Amino acid sequence: MVRLQTVLENFEQYPFLIQVIWIIVVVLFFNIIVFTFLLKAIRSKLRKKELFVYNYQKIIETSLIEYVYNENERNESDTLEAFFPEIIILGLSNQLKRKIILAIMVKLKSEISGEMAKPIEELFLKTQLFEFSKNKLNSEKWHVVAIGIKTLTIFKVVSVSDLVMKHVNHKRDEVRREAQLYFVNLFAFEGLDFLNKMKVSLSEWGQIQLLSVLNKFENQKIIGVENWLKSTNISVILFVLKLCRIYNLFEFKESILTLLKHKNKEVKIEVINLLSYFQVYEAKDVLKKSYDKLSVEERMVFFEMIEKLPEKEDLPFVLKYITDNNFQIKVSALRVLKILDLENFKKIETTKVDSEYKKIIDFVACN
Amino acid sequence: MNPPKKIVLAEDNSALSLLLKFKLEKENYQLFIADDGKSAIELIEINNPDIILTDIMMPFVSGLELTSYVRNKLGKKTPILIFSAAGQEKIVLQAFDLGANDFMSKPISVNELLIRIRRLLT
Numbered sequence: 324m325v326r327l328q329t330v331l332e333n334f335e336q337y338p339f340l341i342q343v344i345w346i347i348v349v350v351l352f353f354n355i356i357v358f359t360f361l362l363k364a365i366r367s368k369l370r371k372k373e374l375f376v377y378n379y380q381k382i383i384e385t386s387l388i389e390y391v392y393n394e395n396e397r398n399e400s401d402t403l404e405a406f407f408p409e410i411i412i413l414g415l416s417n418q419l420k421r422k423i424i425l426a427i428m429v430k431l432k433s434e435i436s437g438e439m440a441k442p443i444e445e446l447f448l449k450t451q452l453f454e455f456s457k458n459k460l461n462s463e464k465w466h467v468v469a470i471g472i473k474t475l476t477i478f479k480v481v482s483v484s485d486l487v488m489k490h491v492n493h494k495r496d497e498v499r500r501e502a503q504l505y506f507v508n509l510f511a512f513e514g515l516d517f518l519n520k521m522k523v524s525l526s527e528w529g530q531i532q533l534l535s536v537l538n539k540f541e542n543q544k545i546i547g548v549e550n551w552l553k554s555t556n557i558s559v560i561l562f563v564l565k566l567c568r569i570y571n572l573f574e575f576k577e578s579i580l581t582l583l584k585h586k587n588k589e590v591k592i593e594v595i596n597l598l599s600y601f602q603v604y605e606a607k608d609v610l611k612k613s614y615d616k617l618s619v620e621e622r623m624v625f626f627e628m629i630e631k632l633p634e635k636e637d638l639p640f641v642l643k644y645i646t647d648n649n650f651q652i653k654v655s656a657l658r659v660l661k662i663l664d665l666e667n668f669k670k671i672e673t674t675k676v677d678s679e680y681k682k683i684i685d686f687v688a689c690n
Numbered sequence: 691m692n693p694p695k696k697i698v699l700a701e702d703n704s705a706l707s708l709l710l711k712f713k714l715e716k717e718n719y720q721l722f723i724a725d726d727g728k729s730a731i732e733l734i735e736i737n738n739p740d741i742i743l744t745d746i747m748m749p750f751v752s753g754l755e756l757t758s759y760v761r762n763k764l765g766k767k768t769p770i771l772i773f774s775a776a777g778q779e780k781i782v783l784q785a786f787d788l789g790a791n792d793f794m795s796k797p798i799s800v801n802e803l804l805i806r807i808r809r810l811l812t
Contacts, residue, residue, distance in 0.1 A: 381704075384704060384708050389712075391709065392712055392713075431703075434797050434798065435797050435799070436797035436798065437799035437801060437802070438800075438801065439800050440797065
């Protein structure tokens with residue numbers, strides 16, 4: 324006590340600045356001690372939780388696998404507890420345990436198929452796990468909604484399609500993607516109906532994923548293509564054009580031809596490419612008539628089309644562009660000329676032209 | 691009765707490993723489970739299995755590295771069956787180049803796996 328008093332008396336004699344520094348040192352010292360204990364407590368709590376999760380996972384995994392193998396020994400009249408493993412049913416009322424159970428089931432369900440997957444689906448549908456996942460669709464947090472949809476997709480729950488449909492125009496791309504994947508995974512090509520309701524853009528990655536899922540299905544009957552080609556959503560049209568190419572939907576040729584008059588440049592370019600792939604010769608006449616209104620990129624793609632589908636009737640048109648200002652168009656026009664009228668091409672080759680043009684002609688002659 | 695055929699299973703999904711263990715042991719196979727490629731190599735060296743089942747994506751040592759190790763370092767001709775996920779077709783082809791004998795795409799059907807194991811062991 325006397326010592327403390329002496330310390331305080333000495334402290335009062337120090338200059339003000341030294342007093343402030345001492346106060347800061349003491350406060351920081353106590354803070355370090357407090358935070359050290361706090362950190363230790365948090366770490367210990369986290370380790371305990373980690374250990375609990377690990378042990379609980381092991382118990383649930385064993386219980387789940389036993390349940391899967393005992394499928395034939397259960398009766399429909401059994402109570403929930405008799406029908407499903409008791410430890411799982413009891414765990415469902417606890418948030419952490421429920422999360423662990425669901426995570427194991429999701430992991431297992433996505434890795435096994437056939438007869439063994441059925442009891443897991445049944446366990447999901449007949450317990451609170453279904454409601455729990457379904458309720459996630461109403462969450463305000465986007466990642467919770469996305470996880471909810473993903474879980475329902477894995478367990479193939481078709482009854483929530485109306486709820487999932489509400490999320491196809493969600494503000495987050497991740498949620499929209501999960502909703503789209505839900506529909507194609509569960510309803511195959513019929514699931515593409517969601518395209519009618521798409522108001523936001525369908526991302527390139529989203530399109531790749533959809534095509535990858537659709538690739539699994541044998542029944543490739545696609546209904547609604549004509550409507551989608553009329554969509555006001557450009558990304559929907561572009562996606563459907565990809566579908567037309569992959570699944571050779573030549574029967575929609577007329578609808579695709581009408582898109583040559585579309586306002587969007589990207590759409591027009593894709594349409595020209597697709598019609599060229601389908602070898603629709605009549606597209607060339609439409610494009611020749613509207614050539615002056617086409618952008619440079621569209622003209623270039625059109626010339627690529629003529630290169631792929633050359634006809635004698637194209638000659639007068641092509642001759643007009645063998646000296647075009649655009650290099651690509653000029654080369655394409657010369658190539659077509661070489662294919663359709665070799666004599667005329669050779670004539671140009673021998674006439675007096677500037678050295679740059681001569682180089683281009685020589686290049687086309689050799690390739 | 692013949693002694694059980696030995697299987698090394700390299701799979702990092704513990705629930706799936708357990709499920710396969712139950713099924714395969716019931717079918718009179720002796721199973722050694724590793725949750726990564728590194729432990730699988732140790733199990734292969736110690737137990738000299740009749741067949742190896744391995745996932746492609748695993749911590750430390752992948753299924754491809756495991757296949758390469760068994761074929762090139764250990765010089766064993768033990769049948770190897772690869773588990774792959776959707777979109778890993780190119781990796782599966784690489785695995786075949788390295789010496790894998792068969793593959794199954796996840797989600798796997800356990801009954802189909804049994805048929806493939808029997809076929810590989812004959």
